[in-house]
Amino acid sequence: MGTIVQKYGGTSVASSEHIERVARRVMRRRAAGDDVVVVVSAMGKETDRLVALAAEVDGPDSAANRREMDVLLSTGEQVTIAMLAMTLNKFGCPACSYTGGQVAIVTDDAHTKARILRIDSERMRCDLNAGRVVVVAGFQGRNEAGDITTFGRGGSDTTAVALASALKADECEIYTDVEGVFTTDPRMVEGARCLPAVTFEEMLELASLGSRVLHTRSVELASKYQMPLRVRSSFDDAPGTLITSEEKIRMAGMEQPTISGIALTRDEAKLTVRGVRDIPGVASHILGPISDANIEVDMIVQNVSADGSTDFTFTVSRPDYELAMKLLKNVAKDIEASEVTGDNKIAKLSLVGVGMRSHAGVASRMFRALAEESINIQMISTSEIKISVVIDEKYLELAARTLHSSFALDQEPG
Amino acid sequence: MGTIVQKYGGTSVASSEHIERVARRVMRRRAAGDDVVVVVSAMGKETDRLVALAAEVDGPDSAANRREMDVLLSTGEQVTIAMLAMTLNKFGCPACSYTGGQVAIVTDDAHTKARILRIDSERMRCDLNAGRVVVVAGFQGRNEAGDITTFGRGGSDTTAVALASALKADECEIYTDVEGVFTTDPRMVEGARCLPAVTFEEMLELASLGSRVLHTRSVELASKYQMPLRVRSSFDDAPGTLITSEEKIRMAGMEQPTISGIALTRDEAKLTVRGVRDIPGVASHILGPISDANIEVDMIVQNVSADGSTDFTFTVSRPDYELAMKLLKNVAKDIEASEVTGDNKIAKLSLVGVGMRSHAGVASRMFRALAEESINIQMISTSEIKISVVIDEKYLELAARTLHSSFALDQEPG
Numbered sequence: 001m002g003t004i005v006q007k008y009g010g011t012s013v014a015s016s017e018h019i020e021r022v023a024r025r026v027m028r029r030r031a032a033g034d035d036v037v038v039v040v041s042a043m044g045k046e047t048d049r050l051v052a053l054a055a056e057v058d059g060p061d062s063a064a065n066r067r068e069m070d071v072l073l074s075t076g077e078q079v080t081i082a083m084l085a086m087t088l089n090k091f092g093c094p095a096c097s098y099t100g101g102q103v104a105i106v107t108d109d110a111h112t113k114a115r116i117l118r119i120d121s122e123r124m125r126c127d128l129n130a131g132r133v134v135v136v137a138g139f140q141g142r143n144e145a146g147d148i149t150t151f152g153r154g155g156s157d158t159t160a161v162a163l164a165s166a167l168k169a170d171e172c173e174i175y176t177d178v179e180g181v182f183t184t185d186p187r188m189v190e191g192a193r194c195l196p197a198v199t200f201e202e203m204l205e206l207a208s209l210g211s212r213v214l215h216t217r218s219v220e221l222a223s224k225y226q227m228p229l230r231v232r233s234s235f236d237d238a239p240g241t242l243i244t245s246e247e248k249i250r251m252a253g254m255e256q257p258t259i260s261g262i263a264l265t266r267d268e269a270k271l272t273v274r275g276v277r278d279i280p281g282v283a284s285h286i287l288g289p290i291s292d293a294n295i296e297v298d299m300i301v302q303n304v305s306a307d308g309s310t311d312f313t314f315t316v317s318r319p320d321y322e323l324a325m326k327l328l329k330n331v332a333k334d335i336e337a338s339e340v341t342g343d344n345k346i347a348k349l350s351l352v353g354v355g356m357r358s359h360a361g362v363a364s365r366m367f368r369a370l371a372e373e374s375i376n377i378q379m380i381s382t383s384e385i386k387i388s389v390v391i392d393e394k395y396l397e398l399a400a401r402t403l404h405s406s407f408a409l410d411q412e413p414g
Numbered sequence: 415m416g417t418i419v420q421k422y423g424g425t426s427v428a429s430s431e432h433i434e435r436v437a438r439r440v441m442r443r444r445a446a447g448d449d450v451v452v453v454v455s456a457m458g459k460e461t462d463r464l465v466a467l468a469a470e471v472d473g474p475d476s477a478a479n480r481r482e483m484d485v486l487l488s489t490g491e492q493v494t495i496a497m498l499a500m501t502l503n504k505f506g507c508p509a510c511s512y513t514g515g516q517v518a519i520v521t522d523d524a525h526t527k528a529r530i531l532r533i534d535s536e537r538m539r540c541d542l543n544a545g546r547v548v549v550v551a552g553f554q555g556r557n558e559a560g561d562i563t564t565f566g567r568g569g570s571d572t573t574a575v576a577l578a579s580a581l582k583a584d585e586c587e588i589y590t591d592v593e594g595v596f597t598t599d600p601r602m603v604e605g606a607r608c609l610p611a612v613t614f615e616e617m618l619e620l621a622s623l624g625s626r627v628l629h630t631r632s633v634e635l636a637s638k639y640q641m642p643l644r645v646r647s648s649f650d651d652a653p654g655t656l657i658t659s660e661e662k663i664r665m666a667g668m669e670q671p672t673i674s675g676i677a678l679t680r681d682e683a684k685l686t687v688r689g690v691r692d693i694p695g696v697a698s699h700i701l702g703p704i705s706d707a708n709i710e711v712d713m714i715v716q717n718v719s720a721d722g723s724t725d726f727t728f729t730v731s732r733p734d735y736e737l738a739m740k741l742l743k744n745v746a747k748d749i750e751a752s753e754v755t756g757d758n759k760i761a762k763l764s765l766v767g768v769g770m771r772s773h774a775g776v777a778s779r780m781f782r783a784l785a786e787e788s789i790n791i792q793m794i795s796t797s798e799i800k801i802s803v804v805i806d807e808k809y810l811e812l813a814a815r816t817l818h819s820s821f822a823l824d825q826e827p828g
Binding site: 053058062064067074075081082083085090095096099102146147148 | 430468470472473476478483486488496501503511516561562
C-alpha cells in the first residue's frame, strides 16, 4: 500500500491503442493496492505538429509570444490526459484528469522554461483517497497570475518527479521505449547490459553525456528530494533501472560496480589556441565571445606553461564548430596567439562510476586498454566519478567495445 | 472609442492564413480607436478531429467521461487563441490570450452543456486599458472547483455575448462565412436579400426555424442583456445584419417591414393519431413515450372534437420518424385510437416578422398566395410574430419563392 507516480512518454501514448495498454498497466498497479498518479506527455508527434503550427505564424521570439507558445504547446498533454482518464473510466477504474495548472503546479514566470515553485497536492490526495487514479498533464504548470507555463525539454519527467516529491510517493516510474539505463549504447556495443541500479550522481553524468533516457533536470530534482526513480519500458514487464542514492542501493544489498557505464558522445569538435601568453584573464578573453554567441562549451583543457606561453583547448558540439572557429580567429589576433587549430571529427567517451572514488587505477587501466588498441587520446578530463577522453571519431566504436569488456561491463557484477 | 467583442467561427480561423486575415481585421478596429476583445472557435475541423479521437476510446456516457470530454474538446479553442495572439504580436499589436477558465467564465457543473454563472471581467479590462487586444477561447469556462466545462453547440457565440455583456460592450460582432441574416435561404430563392436589421425576437424565430447563422441560446442571452449583435462575413467588409431591440431599430431610423423573413425547414415528418377520445390527459398519453425516447416534438395540432373523438397531429425531425411511429402504434392500442398515420415527406415554412402584430391579414394573404399555386396546407400553427405551415416537401421551393415575392421581400422596404 504505497503511492506510485508513473510517467509515460509520447511513444507510450502515441495512439488510443497505446493508451489502452497504459491504462491496463495503471490498473494492475492499482489492483496491487497502490495509489497511482499518472503523468503523461503529448501523444506521439503532437508536440511537433503544434511547433510546426506556431512556425507558420513566424512571430518574433518575444516574451509575449513565449507566453502564447505555452498556451499552444500545453494543449498536447491536455489531450492525452483526457484520453487516458476516459479509457480508465471505460475499464471501470475511476480516474480524473488535471492540467498542470489545475493540480496546482505553480511556477515562476519564465515561459517555455519555467521552474516549479510549489505544488499543492491536496486535490490529488483527495482523489487518491476516494479511490481514483489521478492523471496529470506533464511539462506544464501555471504562474502566480494563472498564466500557463511550460518547462522545456524533459518537462514531463520533471513533472513526475516533482509530483512524487510533493506526494511523498514511494517511487517515481518513468516509462519509455527502452528497457532502462544501459552500460553503454547497445547499438554500438553488442554486450551492453541494462543496469539494475545506478546512483543519482552516475545517472547525472550518464544523462548529460549522451545517454538520453532521462533528462538531467529531473534527475537533479529526484536527487535533491531523494526520490527513487525507475526507468522501464512500457512495452514489457522488466524491472528496468532503479536510480537512487548510493546508500539505498547498498541497503538493498545490490552490488555497486566500480564502473557503471560508458557514455558516448559523437558530434563533438575541438578548438585549440596555441602560444597563448600564460597570464590571468586569458581564458575569459578566449571564451567570452564564444559564450556571448550562445555556444555551449563542454571540456576545457589548459596545460602547464612552457616559457610563459600555453595552449588552450576546448570542445563544442559539432554544429557550432564553424562559428566558434571564426570567433576564435578574431580573438587570436587580439591576444597575440601564435595559431588556432581545430578538429571536427572527434568523439568523447566517458567512464562513469561512483566506485571509482575508492578504486585507484581506473584511469591507468583505461589508458592502457586504449593504448593496446593503438587509440590515441587527444584530451583527458576527470571529475570525482568520471573520466572522459576525446579520441578520433573513427575509433569510438572500437574504444567503447574495448573498455566495455576491459571493465567487465558485459557481465553481471559480483 | 468603445468596446467591441468580435467572434470568429471555425471557418474564419481555419488556417494560419485565415488567422492573419482575422488579425488584420482586429487591428483595423483597434486603429479606429476601439478596445477589442476577440472570441475564437477551434480551427476548421479541429473539433471533429478531437471528437473522433474520443470515439476511439468509446467510453460510456458517464458524468466522469463528460468531464474528460470537456478537458479534451477545450484544447481546440486553446490552440486558436495562442495562434491569433502570436499573429497579433507579430504584427506589432500587443495581444494576450486566455482560456475560458482564465478570464474567468464561471459555470455550473453540467459538463458538455454548462451554463454561465458569472464572469470576472477585471483581468480583461486591465489588458484593454494597457492597450492590449484580449483573445478568449470560445465555448468553454470552468466550474467553481476549477474543472474545465464546455457549453455545447453554438458555445462560442454564447461566450462572445456573455463577455460583451460583462464588459458592457457597445456591440458584439459575430463573424461567419455568410453575409448576414437573409430574408430566406438564398440557395433556394434567387431574390433572397441580406437584412440590415432584425429584432431579437425575429432572430430567435428565424434561428430556431432553421436559419443556422446564430445559435438560439446566444440570441436569447443577447436579448436578455439587450446587447446588440451584428452578424457579418469575415471575408468582406459588408455591414451584415444588426440584431437588436425593436426600439433601437426604430430609433436608428430603420424601416421595420411587416415580414422580415421566411424560415424553411426540410427533413420534417408528421404523425397523426385518429379517432382519439377527447378526454383530459390524452395528449400527455400520446406524447409521453415520445419525449421519454428523447424525440423532440415541434408543431402540435389538435382540432376540435366531433362526436367526442378528435385527431391529434405532431411533427418530429425526419430521422426520428420510424421510432416515433413504432412508439405511437403501441400507444394507439392503449388509448383505443382508430388509426395512426404518418408522412415523412413534409417541410415547414414560416413567415416571421414583428410587424405582423400590427398588420392584420398576413395569414390570409399567405394562404391565398399558396392557394394560387395550388399548394395544399397540411397544418397551420401561429405565434405572435410567426405563422408556420406544413406542406408537401416537393412544393417547398415553389412556396418559398411565391411568398418571398408576395411579401416583397426581394425589395428594400420603404
